[in-house]
Amino acid sequence: MxxxxxxxxxxxxxxxxxxxxxxxxxxxxxxxxxxxxxxxxxxxxxxHAMARGLASKRSRILGLHFPMEDRGLGFTELEFVVGAADTAFAGGYHLILSPLMSEQPRELLQLTQQGLVDGVILMEVLQDDPRVEALRALRFPFAMIGRCADNRGIDYVDTDFESTMSDAVCYLAALGHTSLAYITQSHQTFDSGYGPVVRTCATFTQTLLQHDIAGAIYFCGASAADGNAILRTIFEEQPAVTALLAMNDRALVGIVQGLDDLGYSLPADISLVTLVSSMRIGELFRPPVTTFAVPSSEMARLGVELLIDRLENPAHPIRQLLIPCTMVDQGSAAAPAHMHVVRV
Amino acid sequence: MxxxxxxxxxxxxxxxxxxxxxxxxxxxxxxxxxxxxxxxxxxxxxxHAMARGLASKRSRILGLHFPMEDRGLGFTELEFVVGAADTAFAGGYHLILSPLMSEQPRELLQLTQQGLVDGVILMEVLQDDPRVEALRALRFPFAMIGRCADNRGIDYVDTDFESTMSDAVCYLAALGHTSLAYITQSHQTFDSGYGPVVRTCATFTQTLLQHDIAGAIYFCGASAADGNAILRTIFEEQPAVTALLAMNDRALVGIVQGLDDLGYSLPADISLVTLVSSMRIGELFRPPVTTFAVPSSEMARLGVELLIDRLENPAHPIRQLLIPCTMVDQGSAAAPAHMHVVRV
DNA sequence: TGGCTCCGTCGAAACGCTTCGATGCTCTCC
DNA sequence: GGAGAGCATCGAAGCGTTTCGACGGAGCCA
Incomplete structure (x- = not known):
């Protein structure tokens, strides 16, 4: 007072x-x-924060914008949010959440034009994201966790999907697998241009060619039932498959269950790895699933730091960071069955 | 502009x-x-939000305070956060996150004294919470998601742990179980006065007496390993046990795995229910686990509405709401084995 | 028709801070 | 010893709202 x-x-x-x-x-x-x-x-x-903000024209508040759709919420999202809030706080900023249901930039504009936030962090960025256009047009400071098709002049930090997928395929190839299935997210997600899906699909195909091994991509909804269903499709269409890559946390349960139902055991009969998941996801299963784990907290931290730095030093050069996932081997992948046979 | x-x-x-x-x-x-x-x-x-806030002495910003400790983050927390942000937005407010690592009210005071937030919502409330004392002393508007020992004059919404636990015990008793084990959170959590644990333990004991059946409480850390370990303890100390109640999402995996390892299958050999979990937790297992599901989004919504109402109508009477968990039967509980035998 | 009230509008004073230009002071150097 | 530079400090003008008291005009009643 x-x-x-x-x-x-x-x-x-x-x-x-x-x-x-x-x-x-x-x-x-x-x-x-x-x-x-x-x-x-x-x-x-x-x-007094308001008085200070009014006089200095800097609110020291950051907006975190993550549209939530059918993909829904997982561990990763919360890790992002919490990591971001922490980092903001450490830097003397506060974090405002705008979990808008739509990707329409309207409410985003409102947020920015009210002088409430000094800058925003965009999550769940699409390849061609209307929010980016809007923010760019306003010359409003922002940073992204994720990236879009044209990232010129934008600070971002993103998972290095390319190297992660390539690492995963190489890992399985090195184990001796020659027929892979990549279970990704829904077809709509792909079509909407959601970067993680688009990029991993591209890299998957490409890496297969490099290693001269077979494989196919399967689009899969965000539920256990979808995971279960896709599994049957895979075995029908690609009976020789020996290793599965999944980047769909919500379907993973269904996949694991489905394998068990069909009498396949991990990793003796088939190999499974999950990509870009929280560390905590893989641990939920029995046996635990080998995970290419996304460093959510670190990415959130970097994203916020990028934005704060941009606000405080507008002249600094643009920074664009890619963080690869690190593999946590939980034993759900091994050499394919025929290799065992050969050894005998 | x-x-x-x-x-x-x-x-x-x-x-x-x-x-x-x-x-x-x-x-x-x-x-x-x-x-x-x-x-x-x-x-x-x-x-202009700042100018308006300065002149009107109302920022139209709410603070959400959730200390994060070893209990860590689960689905429920995120559902809370998102639900709260949504409701705040719908009511014309913004939500600021303060995910402070400690429960020390210092930073909370800072937040409130800076005139940044009009009111705060407290999550993860302890029986005897220093934040509550502090806020009360300041006569600063707040609402709780959770409750403490002395709730006089405080708006809150909380899970009805008493009725949920009682429902769960009754449910199992009705199935014919006469020897139960309640796996709750860590002993430290209990000692720190964390309401959910304290209340469910009390009700568990009480309800056992009412039904004149046996049972014991087991404290368990927040990891799969802890869950696994506690299971062995249970079978040693209470060999006649036929049903398990768990309120420890992070240990649940370990419990489910452990049962499988020991050759018990659900629900034929033993029954298991999980209490106060997100709907999504129970679905993660195979077979899925019957869940007394906490209505996180609804509670978050109510909490925010309580606070907004308090801010806009200070004269309204205090509201204290208890929301029971609703049971989602996923088939992991059934009549105990000896009953089957009797039937045969 | 004079005196009321009531309604719609205006002007100006806050709100608590930042920031710009100005001012005095001390120190240095020829 | 006086001009000049540099440092520490001050006073006042904003920043963009809200809100309070006042005021003019219309409508009513006696």
Whole structure:
């Protein structure tokens, strides 16, 4: 409840001097600074965020924008949100959530035009994202967790889907697999241009060619039932398959169950790895599933840092970071069955 | 970028008239209102949040405070956060996250004293929570998702742990079980006075007495390994056990695995239900686990509504809501084995 | 027709901070 | 010893709203 002028009075200096002492925006003698700080905590003074924001035209609030659709929520999302809030806080910012159901930039514009947030972080970025257009047109500061087709002039941090997929395929190829199935997300997701799906599909195909092995992509909805169903499709269309790659956390249960139902055991009869999942997902199964784990917290941290840096040093060069997933071997992948046979 | 005085000029009225037209805080003639609104969207005017907050002393921002400790993050937490943000937005508010690692009220005070938030929502409330003391002393508006020992004068919404536990025990008793084990969270959690654990333990014991059946409580850490370990302890200490109740999502995997390892199958050899979990948890297993599911989104919504109502109608009576979990029967509980034998 | 009330509108004073220009002071150098 | 530079500090003008008191005009009743 104490205001800056109370502090000034107690410290015996002017209001502006207090302001300079707090913000360091002009040199202040050590003696004065000490008196000011003493007065501040005598009064347990807290600068008023709104007043500060109004005068300085900087709210020190960041917006986190993640549209939520049918993909739904998993562990990763929460890790992102929490990581982002933490980092923002550490940097002296606050984080506002705008979990808008649609991707329409309208409400986003509202948020930015109200002077509430200094910048926004975009999650779940599409290849061709209307939010990006809008923000760009407004010249409003933002950073992305994810990336789109044209990323010129945009700071972002994203999972390195290309290298992750390539790592995964190489890993399985090295184990001796020659017929892979990649279970990704829904066809609509692909068509909407959702980067993770688009990129991994491209890299999957490409890497297969490089290794000269067979494989196919299967689109799969976000439920256990979908996972279960796709499994049957796979075995029908591609009976020789020996290893499965999945990037669909919500269908994974169905896949694991389905394998068990069909009498396949991991990794003796078939290999399975999950891509771009939270560490915690793979642990949920029995046996646990080898995971190419997405470093959610780190990405969130980097995303926020990118944005804060942009706000505070607009002249810094653009930074675009790709973080590969790290493999956590949980034993659900091994050499294919025929290899065992050969060995015998 | 347009300000209220631009709008006033274009509409040919005074600044205060525009303000009244926007906020409805004084009667304005229909003709004038129309001109004002026309001017507003001609200029695509957005009121400046900081200026408004400063002048009105209401930021229209809510703080969501959830300390995160070893219990870690699950589906429920995210559902809370998202539900809260949605409801806040619908009510014309924004939601700020303060995921502070500690329960120390210091940073909370900072948040409130900066005039940044109009009110806060407390999650993960302890029986005797320092945050509650602090907020009370400040006469700062808040609502809780959860409750503490002394809830006088506090709006809250909480899971009805008592009725949920009692429902669960009754359900199992009705199936014919006479020896139960309740696997709850860690002993430290209990000792720290965490409401959900304290209350369910009390009710468990009480309900056993009412039904005159046997049972014991087992404290269990928040990992699959802990779940696995506790299972062995249970079978040693209570060999006659036929049904397990668990309120520990992170240990649940270990429990389910452990049962399988020991050759018990659900529900033929033993029954299992999980309490106060997200709907999504039970579905993750095979067979799925019968869940007394916590209505996270609804609770979040109610919590936010409680707070907003308190802010806008301070005179309204205090509301304290208990929401029972609803059972989702997934088939992991059935009559105990000896009953089958009897039938044969 | 004069005196009321009531309605719609206006002007100006906050709200608590930042920031710009100005001012005095001390120190240095010819 | 006086001009010049540099440092620490001050006063005041904003920032874009809300809100309070006031005011003019219309409508009513006596």
């Amino acid at each position: 104490a205001t800056i002028s109370d502090v000034a009075r107690v410290a015996g200096v002017s209001v502006s001097t207090v302001s300079y002492a707090i913000n360091g925006s002009r040199p202040i003698s050590e003696a004065t600074r000490l008196r000011v700080f003493a007065a501040m905590d005598a009064l347990s003074y807290q600068p | 347009a300000t209220i005085s631009d709008v006033a000029r274009v509409a040919g009225v005074s600044v205060s008239t525009v303000s009244y037209a926007i906020n409805g805080s004084r009667p304005i003639s229909e003709a004038t209102r129309l001109r004002v609104f026309a001017a507003m969207d001609a200029l695509s005017y957005q009121p």
